[in-house]
Amino acid sequence: MCGRYNVIDDPFMQGLMQMLEIDASLPTQLNIAPTESIPVVWRDHSGNRLSYMRWWLVPAWAKTVDTRYAMFNARSENLKKSRVFSKPFRKQRAIVPASSFIEWQQVDAGKQAMLIEREQAALALAAIYEVTVIDGQALQSCAIVTRAAVPEMEALHSRMPVLLQPSQFKLWLDADTEIELDFQAFTAGLSEPLRATPISSQVNDSRNKSADVIQAVAEPETLH
């Protein structure tokens, strides 16, 4: 999973942007949902670049934008064989900077939203992007790559976004490098603990962009 996340303009995010060699800060965006426009770091011959892309990948051949298929995530296990994902996986890999992401944990009472974050750093989510000509206009769109949850997170949810370490940034963004399905980040354990905080159900409504959406409703738990 990874169907909702946050960007917060704080020192952790600024530090991540610096590591990504992007000379810009990202404005705070809370409760970002699929189909919204999100900041994405990708690489071309001139170096790393920042673009805003539609968070819902549009296939290269599509003539229109639609949401019939769930393309805001891309399973890492399927990147190579999928007709939609194979070219982006080979040549169009990207990083989505995130302060935290949201998981809904199934509990007896229903679903509890959990905010997942690192304690002392922002997150680099692995992504792929595509460029599609729609009505004569080039549209950039992207999907966040997912993987099986690490054991520490399984109780919360069975899937999670692929988290990249700074040492992997260059390799992942380099279009000339071939990445295989056994890429470390698809299967690695946690390099640092994650913190999971139960938050208000106000986050459920993607139209709610107020600070209330990251309000804790119980004590955080450290996953390690």
Next chain:
DNA sequence: CCAGACGTTGTT
């Protein structure tokens, strides 16, 4: 060879 169709995730 060309024509024409094709795309997905997470959850139950």
Next chain:
DNA sequence: GTCTGG
């Protein structure tokens, strides 16, 4: 139940 919008 299924599709659309954010």
Next chain:
DNA sequence: CCAGACGTTGTT
């Protein structure tokens, strides 16, 4: 991802 809307015919 979740929330919220969604339907039809025959007739004027």
Next chain:
DNA sequence: GTCTGG
């Protein structure tokens, strides 16, 4: 763009 069918 890439695969399948003829």
